[in-house]
Amino acid sequence: xxxxxxxxxxxxxxxxxxxxxxxxxxxxxxxxxxxxxxxxxxxxxxxxxxxxxxxxxxxxxxxxxxxxxxxxxxxxxxxxxxxxxxxxxxxxxxxxxxxxxxxxxxxxxxxxxxxxxxxxxxxxxxxxxxxxxxxxxxxxxxxxxxxxxxxxxxxxxxxxxxxxxxxxxxxxxxxxxxxxxxxxxxxxxxxxxxxxxxxxxxxxxxxxxxxxxxxxxxxxxxxxxxxxxxxxxxxxxxxxxxxxxxxxxxxxxxxxxxxxxxxxxxxxxxxxxxxxxxxxxxxxxxxxxxxxxxxxxxxxxxxxxxxxxxxxxxxxxxxxxxxxxxxxxxxxxxxxxxxxxxxxxxxxxxxxxxxxxxxxxxxxxxxxxxxxxxxxxxxxxxxxxxxxxxxxxxxxxxxxxxxxxxxxxxxxxxxxxxxxxxxxxxxxxxxxxxxxxxxxxx
Amino acid sequence: xxxxxxxxxxxxxxxxxxxxxxxxxxxxxxxxxxxxxxxxxxxxxxxxxxxxxxxxxxxxxxxxxxxxxxxxxxxxxxxxxxxxxxxxxxxxxxxxxxxxxxxxxxxxxxxxxxxxxxxxxxxxxxxxxxxxxxxxxxxxxxxxxxxxxxxxxxxxxxxxxxxxxxxxxxxxxxxxxxxxxxxxxxxxxxxxxxxxxxxxxxxxxxxxxxxxxxxxxxxxxxxxxxxxxxxxxxxxxxxxxxxxxxxxxxxxxxxxxxxxxxxxxxxxxxxxxxxxxxxxxxxxxxxxxxxxxxxxxxxxxxxxxxxxxxxxxxxxxxxxxxxxxxxxxxxxxxxxxxxxxxxxxxxxxxxxxxxxxxxxxxxxxxxxxxxxxxxxxxxxxxxxxxxxxxxxxxxxxxxxxxxxxxxxxxxxxxxxxxxxxxxxxxxxxxxxxxxxxxxxxx
Numbered sequence: 001x002x003x004x005x006x007x008x009x010x011x012x013x014x015x016x017x018x019x020x021x022x023x024x025x026x027x028x029x030x031x032x033x034x035x036x037x038x039x040x041x042x043x044x045x046x047x048x049x050x051x052x053x054x055x056x057x058x059x060x061x062x063x064x065x066x067x068x069x070x071x072x073x074x075x076x077x078x079x080x081x082x083x084x085x086x087x088x089x090x091x092x093x094x095x096x097x098x099x100x101x102x103x104x105x106x107x108x109x110x111x112x113x114x115x116x117x118x119x120x121x122x123x124x125x126x127x128x129x130x131x132x133x134x135x136x137x138x139x140x141x142x143x144x145x146x147x148x149x150x151x152x153x154x155x156x157x158x159x160x161x162x163x164x165x166x167x168x169x170x171x172x173x174x175x176x177x178x179x180x181x182x183x184x185x186x187x188x189x190x191x192x193x194x195x196x197x198x199x200x201x202x203x204x205x206x207x208x209x210x211x212x213x214x215x216x217x218x219x220x221x222x223x224x225x226x227x228x229x230x231x232x233x234x235x236x237x238x239x240x241x242x243x244x245x246x247x248x249x250x251x252x253x254x255x256x257x258x259x260x261x262x263x264x265x266x267x268x269x270x271x272x273x274x275x276x277x278x279x280x281x282x283x284x285x286x287x288x289x290x291x292x293x294x295x296x297x298x299x300x301x302x303x304x305x306x307x308x309x310x311x312x313x314x315x316x317x318x319x320x321x322x323x324x325x326x327x328x329x330x331x332x333x334x335x336x337x338x339x340x341x342x343x344x345x346x347x348x349x350x351x352x353x354x355x356x357x358x359x360x361x362x363x364x365x366x367x368x369x370x371x372x373x374x375x376x377x378x379x380x381x382x383x384x385x386x387x388x389x390x391x392x393x394x395x396x397x398x399x400x401x402x403x404x405x406x407x408x409x410x411x412x413x414x415x416x417x418x419x420x421x422x423x424x425x426x427x428x429x430x431x432x433x434x435x436x437x438x439x440x441x442x
Numbered sequence: 443x444x445x446x447x448x449x450x451x452x453x454x455x456x457x458x459x460x461x462x463x464x465x466x467x468x469x470x471x472x473x474x475x476x477x478x479x480x481x482x483x484x485x486x487x488x489x490x491x492x493x494x495x496x497x498x499x500x501x502x503x504x505x506x507x508x509x510x511x512x513x514x515x516x517x518x519x520x521x522x523x524x525x526x527x528x529x530x531x532x533x534x535x536x537x538x539x540x541x542x543x544x545x546x547x548x549x550x551x552x553x554x555x556x557x558x559x560x561x562x563x564x565x566x567x568x569x570x571x572x573x574x575x576x577x578x579x580x581x582x583x584x585x586x587x588x589x590x591x592x593x594x595x596x597x598x599x600x601x602x603x604x605x606x607x608x609x610x611x612x613x614x615x616x617x618x619x620x621x622x623x624x625x626x627x628x629x630x631x632x633x634x635x636x637x638x639x640x641x642x643x644x645x646x647x648x649x650x651x652x653x654x655x656x657x658x659x660x661x662x663x664x665x666x667x668x669x670x671x672x673x674x675x676x677x678x679x680x681x682x683x684x685x686x687x688x689x690x691x692x693x694x695x696x697x698x699x700x701x702x703x704x705x706x707x708x709x710x711x712x713x714x715x716x717x718x719x720x721x722x723x724x725x726x727x728x729x730x731x732x733x734x735x736x737x738x739x740x741x742x743x744x745x746x747x748x749x750x751x752x753x754x755x756x757x758x759x760x761x762x763x764x765x766x767x768x769x770x771x772x773x774x775x776x777x778x779x780x781x782x783x784x785x786x787x788x789x790x791x792x793x794x795x796x797x798x799x800x801x802x803x804x805x806x807x808x809x810x811x812x813x814x815x816x817x818x819x820x821x822x823x824x825x826x827x828x829x830x831x832x833x834x835x836x837x838x839x840x841x842x843x844x845x846x847x848x849x850x851x852x853x854x855x856x857x858x859x860x861x862x863x864x865x866x867x868x869x870x871x872x873x874x875x876x877x878x879x880x881x882x883x884x
Contacts, residue, residue, distance in 0.1 A: 039586060039854045056500050063852045065630040075633075078586040078854075096590050130856045144481060144520040148538050188507040191517075389842065393835065400831065410505045412481045412520075414572045414856065 006031050006073070007335050010091055010100035012081050012269075014041045014064045016317045017301030018106035020324035026332050027073040033098060035091065037080045039064055042129050043385055045317055046394070048169060050132040051259075052176035053140065053184075053407045057129050059393045062386040081107070084273055086294050102296045102331045105270070105283070106324065109302035109315055112265035112280060118240040123260035126169060135259065137412045139177070142256060143185055144412075147192050153254070157243050159197045160255035164237055164245075165262030166203030167210070168352045171220055173259065174201045175355040178227045184407045199228060200253060202235040202245070204262070209352060209360070211314070212367075216352075216360040219369040223358045237262075264315050266303045278305040278312070287342035289327045296334070298327040306343065313345055317384075322346060351377045356402070448473050448515070449777050452533055452542035454523050454711075456483045456506045458759045459743030460548035462766035468774050469515040475540060477533065479522045481506055484571050485827055487759055488836070490611060492574040493701075494618035495582065495626075495849045499571050501835045504828040523549070526715055528736050544738045544773045547712070547725070548766065551744035551757055554705035554722060560682040565702035568611060577701065579854045581619070584698060585627055586854075589634050595696070599685050601639045602697035606679055606687075607704030608645030609652070610794045613662055615701065616643045617797040620669045626849045641670060642695060644677040644687070646704070651794060651802070653756070654809075658794075658802035661811040665800045679704075706757050708745045720747040720754070729784035731769045738776070740769040748785065755787055759826075764788060793819045798844070 007030040011018045014036040025032055040061040049055040068074040079093035084103070091098040110127055113119035124135045139161070146158040161181075163174045178199050186194050201208075201224070207217045208224070208231070225231055236248040245253045266281035275283045275291060282305035283291065289304060291297040301320030306313045313319045323343055330340035349363035351373060359374035361367065368376070378398065385391050400406050449472040453460045456478040464474055482503040491497040510516040521535035526545070533540040552569055555561035566577045581603070588600040603623075605616045620641050628636050643650075643666065649659045650666070650673070667673055678690040687695045708723035717725045717733060724747035725733065731746060733739040743762030748755045755761045765785060772782035791805035793815060801816035803809065810818070820840065827833050842848050 039582065039852070056498065057855060058498050058853050061853060061855065063630075066852070069629060077590060078583070095587075133856065140481065141520070145537075148519060187511060188505075389838070392838065396831070396834065410481070410507070411500050411503060413499060413503065414575065 007101040008033065008099060009102045009104070009331055010035065010098055011104045011106060012036075012091065013106035013108060013301075013303075014038070014076075015044070015106055015108045015301060015320060017108075017303075017320035017324040017327075018104065019064075019067065020321045021104050021106065021300065021328040022068070022071060022074060024325045024328035027071060029332055029335050030102070031073045031075070032071070033075045033077060033100075034064060034068065035077045035079055035081060035093065035098065036064060037078070038129075039076075039078050040129075041067065041386060043390075044127075045381060046385070047126055047129065047132045048173040048176055050129065051126060051135040051139070051173060052180045053136050053410050054176060054180070054401060055394060055397055056411075057133055059390050059397070060385070061129060062390060067386070081269060086273075086297070089296075100296075102334070103294075103298065104324070104327050104331075105297065105299045105303055106301050106320070107267040107269050107303055108320075109264040109266055109282075110268065111260055112263035113260065114263055116237055116240060119237070119258075119260055122240045122242050123164065123258040125260055126173065127264075138257060139180075140410055140412050143189055143192070147189050156196065157254045157256045160200065160253065160257070161198065162200045162202060162245050162253055162255045162258045164202045164258060164260050166201055166205070166208035166231070166233070167261060168350070170201060170203070170259075170261040171208055171224065171352055171354060173261065174199055174229045175224055175227060175353070175358075178224075178229050179355055179401075180407055182228055183405050184410065188410065198230055200230045200232060200255075202237060202247070203231070203233050204236045206233050208233075211350070212352070212360060212362055216362060216367055216369060220352065220354055220360055223354045227355050264302065266305070270299070270303055275299075280305075282312070288330055288340035289323055289343050290330070290340060298330065300324045300327045306345075308345055314350075316350070318348065319345060351380065353377045449543040450475065450541060451544045451546070451773055452477065452540055453546045453548060454478075454533065455548035455550060455743075455745075456480070457486070457548055457550045457743060457762060459550075459745075459762035459766040459769075460546065461506075461509065462763045463546050463548065463742065463770040464510070464513060464516060466767045466770035469513060471774055471777050472544070473515045473517070474513070475517045475519060475542075476506060476510065477519045477521055477523060477535065477540065478506060479520070480571075481518075481520050482571075483509065483828060485832075486569075487823060488827070489568055489571065489574045490615040491618055492571065493568060493577040493581070493615060494622045495578050495852050496618060496622070496843060497836060497839055498853075499575055501832050501839070502827070503571060504832060509828065523711060528715075528739070531738075542738075544776070545736075545740065546766070546769050546773075547739065547741045547745055548743050548762070549709040549711050549745055550762075551706045551708055551724075552710065553702055554707035555702065556705055558679055558682060561679070561700075561702055564682045564684050565606065565700040567702055568615065569706075580699060581622075582852055582854050585631055585634070589631050598638065599696045599698045602642065602695065603640065603699045603701070604642045604644060604687050604695055604697045605701045605703060606644050607702065608643060608647070608650035608673070608675070609703060610792070612643060612645070612701075612703040613650055613666060613794055613796060615703065616641055616671045617666055617669060617795070617800075620666075620671050621797055621843075622849055624670055625847050626852065630852065640672055642672045642674065642697075644679060644689070645673070645675050646678045648675050650675075653792070654794070654802060654804055658804060658809055658811060662794065662796055662802055665796045669797050706744065708747070712741070712745055717741075722747075724754070730772055730782035731765055731785050732772070732782060740772065742766045742769045748787075750787055756792075758792070760790060761787060793822065795819045 009030045009032045011034045043060040046060045064076050079095045083092040111125040125131045142158045146155050149155040163170050208220050209217050238248045239246040270283045283299040284305045285299050289298045300323035302315040326343045351361040353359040357371045359377045360369050361373035451472045451474045453476045485502040488502045506518050521537045525534040553567040567573045584600045591597040605612050650662050651659050680690045681688040712725045725741040726747045727741050731740045742765035744757040768785045793803040795801040799813045801819045802811050803815035
């Protein structure tokens with residue numbers, strides 16, 4: 001049992017926070033174990049491109065064990081964390097129980113619906129690779145159904161796509177969706193009238209990208225409009241039904257597709273564990289990222305509530321990466337009998353891509369719009385993507401899109417009427433009835 | 443309704459037979475409509491590599507609409523065919539009904555279990571992209587569970603992989619699985635004893651690859667054995683349970699993974715339609731590939747029963763491709779008032795890959811084993827794969843495997859405890875219990 005004398009560091013979650021913690025910890029001083037319910041890390045900043053049939057799921061995923069091969073004294077457990085016994089220092093999963101000396105919680109965030117009725121049940125979410133794939137399948141299925149749909153009301157609902165939330169995810173997804181529709185899909189469905197297709201972006205505030213400088217917001221609004229996105233500011237969602245969005249002003253948008261990007265909250269695990277959380281379910285941590293009641297427990301990334309200058313840090317990858325790194329170093333300090341150090345966020349800026357040749361970037365001291373910001377966005381995301389192979393594949397896809405105006409696979413999978421996987425099927429089929437009007441061919 | 447005066451050719455199924463028919467038909471003479479329950483064509487000869495985590499699903503899939511873009515007067519319908527009204531000349535789907543003047547049935551084949559009890563319920567099948575993915579997820583999940591499994595019996599079942607059937611699919615999959623396990627997975631699970639892992643290939647006959655020349659069979663047997671596959675000839679399966687295979691000789695192999703490649707039969711649609719079928723569910727066609735009762739209905743590929751020299755043609759892509767082509771030309775002949783011509787199979791040989799640098803090829807007049815046959819196999823499959831992009835991606839994966847001894851993604855997806863997709867989840871979790879023995883690290 002000599003191995004057990006080494007401090008055991010357990011990391012729950014292999015997102016940016018958890019993974020950077022694992023890569024940072026000095027494993028000559030401790031053993032680490034990562035627990036995740038997937039066997040892969042997901043590069044979430046590009047998830048919306050999976051939904052827009054631009055990238056394949058595995059191109060933004062990377063096997064956790066492949067990453068850990070380079071980390072000595074590391075282990076991985078594929079499991080779902082059910083609870084934590086803080087007094088016995090045990091992580092309880094649906095399988096084994098894992099003892100820890102130090103714990104890093106990095107389970108991230110989920111969608112937050114602000115109590116809007118029907119939102120959770122009827123809207124698509126964009127927080128996991130599976131959700132991203134379900135949304136892609138749904139969008140492509142809608143076109144397959146619409147092309148043979150005789151009922152005009154039903155056809156309109158199939159071809160109306162509503163994105164709720166004008167933050168970075170909403171803007172990026174709406175742009176990518178418009179480019180998918182008014183490009184490759186127009187060529188795939190030559191008999192469909194694309195004047196009937198609508199991409200609507202709803203934002204409750206009076207501008208997009210609230211945390212961006214005014215110039216960047218204005219640019220984003222103009223570019224996105226120019227790409228065919230119907231942007232509605234000050235549009236507050238009151239209710240979401242299976243085939244309609246009700247706005248607070250009384251108007252109704254009939255649609256089979258509502259994508260919710262308007263809110264995020266900390267993973268519910270934190271509340272279940274009885275940890276002190278903020279209104280949006282994030283754990284209130286000490287400046288050192290420790291949990292006040294349990295000094296051997298750290299929380300990082302989206303799950304951590306951390307204020308700077310009176311505002312909570314945004315739920316973005318750079319915060320998670322920096323916090324994961326600091327938590328890892330603080331644990332090594334504790335092991336060595338030293339005091340943990342406070343975390344300080346180094347904001348290197350944010351970037352949003354809107355479409356072909358169009359991005360916005362807020363860097364320290366300067367802002368950019370257009371081609372330069374777009375190239376910067378591409379470069380930063382490509383370089384930060386984990387895995388050489390993934391970079392190559394993403395580059396192939398992006399090049400194909402850029403030079404050939406083509407999306408790779410337009411793949412409804414898993415799918416099909418014979419599929420056992422109900423959740424990923426085409427949700428509904430067009431009305432039965434003999435196809436009377438055979439379309440005229442070119 | 444002038445467009446309707448053009449003859450309507452409907453093709454059910456976008457496999458090799460259906461697709462080649464669509465590409466062949468002279469669409470200045472007829473409109474064509476393809477119906478399939480997937481929106482993509484699957485390159486089935488490489489499906490086993492998806493299950494062996496060598497290729498990703500979309501790399502062997504190609505969107506049907508992308509293929510049809512190049513075919514004028516063509517249309518695609520994503521639907522499940524429920525029945526055919528031969529008198530009214532209507533294809534009934536779960537959505538629209540589609541009228542036809544000429545019909546090509548090309549729905550392929552499914553697994554055939556010869557009435558072996560428990561086989562259909564408990565064995566994995568390798569006939570669709572979804573089945574291929576489910577099997578891959580299952581194999582990788584087994585390793586994730588085995589590495590933390592304390593119970594030795596359960597561990598043995600998790601790490602025993604049984605392939606039933608020593609035909610081309612069984613041999614190729616067993617080889618690819620052995621290379622996955624005794625290569626990348628050994629590096630992924632450094633604490634697991636790979637002496638416990640077994641890949642067992644069961645064949646009822648007294649040799650592998652029955653239709654190959656003796657020299658090729660002997661070579662395959664030797665190579666596969668050398669790669670660690672435990673080949674058992676004359677092993678007749680009597681019963682398959684959830685965690686065991688019972689052989690007719692009374693012996694029992696405890697395993698959680700049985701892959702069935704021992705039999706195929708025509709798609710059950712043919713029987714449901716009341717067409718005259720052979721014992722293995724294939725439609726008995728005329729020499730012209732027409733159905734005797736319905737001279738405007740053709741059957742091609744795996745679904746067609748066609749004898750040559752007293753033996754039925756094998757269920758392979760070249761037969762389907764050649765038959766699809768002939769059926770398409772025969773329809774055009776009929777439209778032009780000419781007689782359909784009989785089909786004649788041009789056998790250009792068959793090839794099977796066993797592993798790295800090892801293949802067997804029977805070509806007209808000569809047979810090859812080893813490196814040359816393997817390179818030939820690679821080249822033929824790469825060139826016949828549909829889509830330039832897919833060829834590039836497959837080449838990247840194969841190169842990575844060949845030069846780095848690495849499999850691309852080892853991706854359990856869709857997966858995870860939070861997944862809504864039950865069928866693709868890790869089927870079962872290891873027994874609960876505190877992980878007592880922390881492994882010793884290198």
